[in-house]
Amino acid sequence: MFDQMNKVCVYCGSSSGRTSDYITYANQLADVFLSKNIELVYGGASIGVMGALANRMIARGGRVTGVIPKALAEKEIAHSGLTNLHVVESMHNRKMMMAELADGFIALPGGMGTFEELFEVLTWAQLGFHHKPCGLLNSNRFYDQLISFLNHAVDEKFIKPVHRDLLLVSSDPALLVEKMENYSPIIDDKWISETET
Template sequence: MKRLAVYCGSATPADPRYVELAREVGETLAKRGIGVVYGGGRLGLMGAVASGALAAGGEVIGVIPQALAGKEVANHDCTELHVVDGMHARKLAFTELSDGFLTLPGGVGTMDELWEAVSWAQLGYHAKPVGILNAFGFYDHLLAFNRHMAEVGFVRPAHQGIILTEHELDLLLDRMAVHEPATPIFAMKVSEL
């Protein structure tokens, strides 16, 4: 993995552990020689990931919609900063520029990015690893809901392993590095659907 798209919040929670986690993730990725592709902002966890990676000498590629860049939240310290038309173009750029997806704590936008990466893996639009760093148990309920969807039958058995999750970054990155893609829906027979 040469680059990972990092999905995380643009907010700064009151609990300082989240910003520190984001900074450490950026630093660790840089030390492993993995570039960061992220939302291009300088605020919240997004800004902390970028700062951590840049301080450790890593590559940071920001992708930000014009509407947000115009609000002066763009991080011009990035190695590269791509300004795109909107959110759809941003998510497509994340997919094209990265070798996988790493999700840290975040809100609605982070969920949108995560579920699109999972959905596209199911369909076969990409065959890249999708990881969730479940720091501080932040994603316990989301992962339980994902299991519930599988138990009910809304997530096919072939796709139940798409989301890789760990509480520790190094373990998650190691799993992502040896990821085996799921059989995509596009390659399945009608009888398997």
């Protein structure tokens, strides 16, 4: 069983999406974090799904740490009401700091940046660089096709089943966090030599 998650990094969009359902799911995840005294670590913006998630946490007394590059502080509109806000030099610095601060990772709906962040921490887990749980909140069935594609990649033997299982998936925020809390990392030195690239 995984050690207690005190801080979870959430990757999500600076857009709000086509329907209000995406904000609803973000609010539900915030409520789960609040009920478990989990601190949010995220990209530091005040807009989109990112902003909604942070706002819900702050409004109900939660702790929120944002990490944003200088170049995006104006474009993504850095949130001014966070517990902590780190303004860093680059996207690389942003991702590294968020990963170091967090005890686990969750991707909500988002765009290219969200996908890239999710797959980076998944790759690090596959290589054994960390043993933290990685979750996918399938809000409004947003990730159905991605989940199907990952399963297809397993069938085609480009991803090993043990590596596919690194990504914990649920459309229920409470169930996803429960899966992450019950996650048992597989520590196997053979992973690196057997990794498919």
